[in-house]
Amino acid sequence: MLSADYLRQQFTQMGYQSDIRTFNSRFIYTTKDNRKNWHNVTGSTVIAAHEGRVPQQIIIMAHLDTYAPQSDADVDANLGGLTLQGMDDNAAGLGVMLELAARLKDIPTHYGIRFIATSGEEEGKLGAENLLKRMSDAEKKNTLLVINLDNLIVGDKLYFNSGKNTPEAVRTLTRDRALAIARRYGIAANTNPGRNPSYPKGTGCCNDAEVFDKAGISVLSVEATNWNLGKKDGYQQRVKNASFPNGNSWHDVRLDNQQHIDKALPGRIERRSRDVVRIMLPLVKELAKAEKTS
Template sequence: MKKLLLSFSLLSASFCFSQANATYLSRVNQVLQSNIETYNSSLVGFGLKGTGKAASTNALNYIVQKYKDFGYADSQITYDNFTYSSTTVKNVIITKTGTVHPDEYVIICGHYDSFYGTTSTNRSEGANDNASGVAAIMEVARILKDVPTEYSIKFIHFTGEEQGLLGSKNYVTNVVNTTNPKMKIKLVFNLDQIGGRSDRTNNSVVCEEDRINDTGTNPKYGVNTTNNTASIAATADLQTYVGYYSSLTGFIDNIYGSDYMPFEKNGETVIGLYERPTNNGTVVSNPYYHNNTDTIANLSYPYIYQVTKATVGAVQHFAVADTGTLAVNDVNKAKDFAVYPNPVKDVLHLQLDSSIKDFTFEVTDLNGRKILSIKNQKDVNVSSLKSGVYIGTLISEMGKDSKKIIIE
């Protein structure tokens, strides 16, 4: 019951911002856990990926080869080099050009280096921190490769994160700010440590927002006052998308010490996703990072899979992905469509524009399975459905539109 109430409050909030989209959901359902396991275990297999170490270079080469395998052209792949401890190290950037705003970017980023401490026990192969985030981003890139998006997308894998956000700092200073005119960034969406704990419950995720102005000597929470409002709005949307496209519940908390920080300082709008392991409902810390226990055995692949689904859904909204065979204008025409009551127990009533006579109403579950399909009927009996969250889609000559439905 508690969970139901929570979902309901999420639902009311979400209607202010956007609607779940059936086409986006169909792409979310292309996420394969087996792919995430392959990318993650391959990255782990390279060993201790301290910045500038051979294992780190091997991981970078693997990542680049995978983007080529997905079909990205050499011309879409660029590097941002810098020197760390007398070695040249590289961030890699994969750019997908937008159809309407080619010069404005949604950046989705996560570091590929792993923690490399002074003793062997605090050196890490980084299964969770951050081969989890890299694997998720790669799967997003695979699925969106041929999907038109209005905004351009940059998939970025930074190095040097564990030495003080060196890669992201270098990128902001030497690429974002030296581009003429300055690179226009719609949003920076960072994934760092989304592996969870195999020995705890992983049914929620932190949606990270930029809300604190940290005036401390070693700021960890963001220092710019101009970009908080935009981040808070984007994070609320992110929480909504987590609910639409994954089995997880999103909880909002502040950004903290990862690659979005140099962007935050630069005035950009930043958000992130971060693991949220719990024990009997209470959030617990994770002892398995920044040391030699950051292994596959200690994380949860089903959890990374869910976070990746949420991310595929969210990135489509943020970058305004194509909605399938329908133009955006067609979807807008069908906007008057509403369902009530919601949550519903027995009969769901459809309220739609009186000009719509010929229509189909479909109910699918969150895995995209079609549960019901009814033609030209405004009263839909849902009493036989199990309680839970569903997507109701109205299809007519006016277009196609979806709503989240909660069945009690």
């Protein structure tokens, strides 16, 4: 996978030990006549390690894959495929992860940091599932937090959400601290208001972080959407308009690309990416217990 090779090269140039793990999986494809067939896929996971002084670690994660059509209907609707840029979902998330890696590379930390780019997220969190499966019990126990970066650009509002199973004390140190840092810098940031009973206040859903949440590992999801719209489940990213007729850009070749987003939301890509880094960098330094540098 070209994107996996590119990411590994970027990490290596920064001075990180980085490798690519491949895995085999499959998803169901539905044809026009409603026949369902298994499609085999090979996924790639890129991992870069920032070693700490102790075995405990924080994972910063973003998925590198774009949506693959899962039916003939998807193909007909221009959803997914090789022409999908995926600026919102999830090139910007990868860009933020790389920027954090670059800023943190020379800063000693008490806890280790793993930068992980997963694949197969769009086919059902396949890469995250494989990553969790390959972790030893000790690695799971030593993983203090998983931070997931996904869909950062098109959404009206920037959100920081915890996992349903993340302890209250960890929510305070992670989600609430992120919101406090945002306020300090004058950056508008929110948490899910909980207007849909299926998604309690302050929690997120439906991304790679969910895999770790269900395994009892604390998570922090960073995303942009609008939890006040539609079914109030985070799926509608913004008010419907001519540029985004359904109120989102999900998997649409015509909408989730740099040219369209720059025209519809001038300056948004750079501004939102910068805002996320401004919040996440001091937060990760705090959580990983970074040493003071002169």
